[in-house]
Amino acid sequence: MPYSAEISRTNPSCFIFLIDQSGSMVEPISGGDGKRKCDVVADSINRLLHNLIIKCARGEGIRDFYELAVIGYGAQVAPGFSGPLAGRDIVPLSEVANNPARVEERIKELDDGAGGVIQQKTKFPVWFEPVAKGTTPMGGALDLAHHLLSGWCQQRNYSYPPIVINISDGEATDFGPEPQAEALTSLHTSDGNVLLLNIHISGENMTPIVFPDNDEDLPDEFARTLFQVSSVLPPGMRELAKNESLDLNEGARGFAFNADMIELIRFLDIGTRSSTMR
Amino acid sequence: MEATVQVFWTPKKGNTPDEYEDAYGCDVEEGRYAISDGATESSFAEIWSTILTQKFVTTPPVGEPPEEKTIEDWVTPLQREWHANIMWDRLPWFAEEKARKGAFATLLGMEFFDDESDDDGVMDKLLFMFKKQKTAGPRWRALTIGDSNFYQIRDDEMITAWPLTKGIQFTHRPTLISSNPKSNDTIWNQFRFQTGEYEEGDTFILATDAIAKWFLDRVELGEKPWRVLDQVKTEHDFETLVSELRAGLKMQNDDTTIISIHWEEDPEDE
Numbered sequence: 390m391p392y393s394a395e396i397s398r399t400n401p402s403c404f405i406f407l408i409d410q411s412g413s414m415v416e417p418i419s420g421g422d423g424k425r426k427c428d429v430v431a432d433s434i435n436r437l438l439h440n441l442i443i444k445c446a447r448g449e450g451i452r453d454f455y456e457l458a459v460i461g462y463g464a465q466v467a468p469g470f471s472g473p474l475a476g477r478d479i480v481p482l483s484e485v486a487n488n489p490a491r492v493e494e495r496i497k498e499l500d501d502g503a504g505g506v507i508q509q510k511t512k513f514p515v516w517f518e519p520v521a522k523g524t525t526p527m528g529g530a531l532d533l534a535h536h537l538l539s540g541w542c543q544q545r546n547y548s549y550p551p552i553v554i555n556i557s558d559g560e561a562t563d564f565g566p567e568p569q570a571e572a573l574t575s576l577h578t579s580d581g582n583v584l585l586l587n588i589h590i591s592g593e594n595m596t597p598i599v600f601p602d603n604d605e606d607l608p609d610e611f612a613r614t615l616f617q618v619s620s621v622l623p624p625g626m627r628e629l630a631k632n633e634s635l636d637l638n639e640g641a642r643g644f645a646f647n648a649d650m651i652e653l654i655r656f657l658d659i660g661t662r663s664s665t666m667r
Numbered sequence: 668m669e670a671t672v673q674v675f676w677t678p679k680k681g682n683t684p685d686e687y688e689d690a691y692g693c694d695v696e697e698g699r700y701a702i703s704d705g706a707t708e709s710s711f712a713e714i715w716s717t718i719l720t721q722k723f724v725t726t727p728p729v730g731e732p733p734e735e736k737t738i739e740d741w742v743t744p745l746q747r748e749w750h751a752n753i754m755w756d757r758l759p760w761f762a763e764e765k766a767r768k769g770a771f772a773t774l775l776g777m778e779f780f781d782d783e784s785d786d787d788g789v790m791d792k793l794l795f796m797f798k799k800q801k802t803a804g805p806r807w808r809a810l811t812i813g814d815s816n817f818y819q820i821r822d823d824e825m826i827t828a829w830p831l832t833k834g835i836q837f838t839h840r841p842t843l844i845s846s847n848p849k850s851n852d853t854i855w856n857q858f859r860f861q862t863g864e865y866e867e868g869d870t871f872i873l874a875t876d877a878i879a880k881w882f883l884d885r886v887e888l889g890e891k892p893w894r895v896l897d898q899v900k901t902e903h904d905f906e907t908l909v910s911e912l913r914a915g916l917k918m919q920n921d922d923t924t925i926i927s928i929h930w931e932e933d934p935e936d937e
Contacts, residue, residue, distance in 0.1 A: 394922065397679065397681045399681050442761045443761060443764055443765050443768075444708070446710060446761045446764070446765035447707075447710055447761050447765075448710055448711060448762065449684075449757065449758055449759070449762050450762065451761065486759070486761050487759065492760070512760060512764075514760070
């Protein structure tokens with residue numbers, strides 16, 4: 390059965406995050422209390438990396454169940470890590486854990502259990518900084534992901550297939566994204582094809598469409614194109630979505646359109662949680 | 668009666684023996700045995716499972732069944748012991764954050780009594796004496812939380828499976844006991860307690876979930892998996908069996924542990 394390989398240190402899996410860094414990412418995101426899209430996306434990616442690291446922490450170290458890359462696309466298409474990992478593409482999770490660009494101290498508000506709120510200081514490691522400049526070379530970003538993963542899939546033939554998550558607020562301005570996306574998702578390990586999940590985030594207060602199984606409700610050609618190039622969710626991921634009270638049909642795709650801040654975070658969580666990690 | 672005890676364990680495939688997170692404890696003299704499956708998703712689970720099993724075989728919670736408060740009071744010093752075993756100031760940020768969430772584990776503890784043995788604690792002894800007048804013959808009692816299981820075999824039949832009785836009942840989310848008190852708020856009423864009798868010739872098999880599930884799956888197919896385990900005489904035999912079952916997808920790849928206790932006539936009683 391595809392998408393059932395055990396994720397282990399011998400056979401790790403891989404995440405690639407493709408982050409739109411075009412000029413429009415300075416605009417506020419829907420449901421984000423005026424926060425800029427680029428800031429919300431950077432926070433979401435940093436928090437996701439943090440959670441993944443804690444999930445894979447054992448004893449004094451990290452078990453390298455995953456390798457990952459962050460690719461930014463805007464004024465240029467390039468690896469997006471800051472700090473010691475700047476310029477690196479696919480990095481084992483333990484290296485990510487040990488090399489944040491900086492560690493911020495943030496205030497977290499917690500329920501005090503008596504109707505009030507208490508504030509608690511928490512560490513917030515940062516690997517990826519917000520950038521908003523230039524156009525939307527999504528095709529180029531998918532091309533780079535294809536380049537990185539074609540070697541990876543050959544080396545890691547027994548691994549759970551890589552998951553590529555593309556976060557963008559607009560149409561590709563280069564020559565994409567269909568042929569590049571098709572090439573990317575034709576790569577495979579013995580456990581299945583590379584999964585491409587697309588999240589379109591919006592500044593407008595519109596109802597998000599999440600994990601659709603058809604393109605009937607999608608408003609335009611751009612949305613339908615992103616739907617078409619998004620992978621059908623494997624059963625395990627569909628189960629995770631069901632646990633989040635999302636009722637998905639069998640053909641549900643890894644696609645969200647007009648996602649607000651909450652849907653972005655939920656989508657990333659479902660797309661990166663695995664039940665087969667050992 | 669005299670017990671012949673064998674323990675076999677092997678880590679999950681792909682892990683080294685020092686990454687084994689199950690634990691077991693045996694005190695043959697006192698007739699106490701315990702097995703624990705440290706949750707692999709948590710950190711320092713091997714320390715927690717070891718503390719739980721060692722404490723059970725030296726000083727199990729008293730009472731038949733132990734009250735919720737008794738169990739909670741029994742666990743509190745063990746949580747402090749776990750905390751003291753970790754070199755907190757040496758941990759990198761992620762390891763500290765993970766460890767602060769606490770370690771998690773199952774626990775299955777069994778005690779065997781026959782007419783000759785002493786019980787533990789004055790109150791317990793009184794309770795036991797009371798029981799003994801009512802029930803003739805040797806008895807066992809078991810306390811558990813989570814999905815470690817035991818089987819009692821008599822005359823080539825399984826006469827007890829506890830606490831789980833069907834393979835399908837093994838889920839990936841058993842209730843676990845944590846080294847972090849904050850995570851234990853809702854678990855105290857989920858401890859389960861059971862007593863029963865045993866006699867010469869009986870075999871008890873205590874098992875962590877992967878092999879415990881395999882065992883019940885085979886029973887449900889009309890097979891007698893205890894015969895397979897009976898052929899296991901050495902660690903090598905056990906590792907070979909587990910490898911074959913994993914490769915044949917009959918057993919999940921997980922830390923795997925069994926304690927086998929076979930009761931025979933005591934030669935000194937002859």
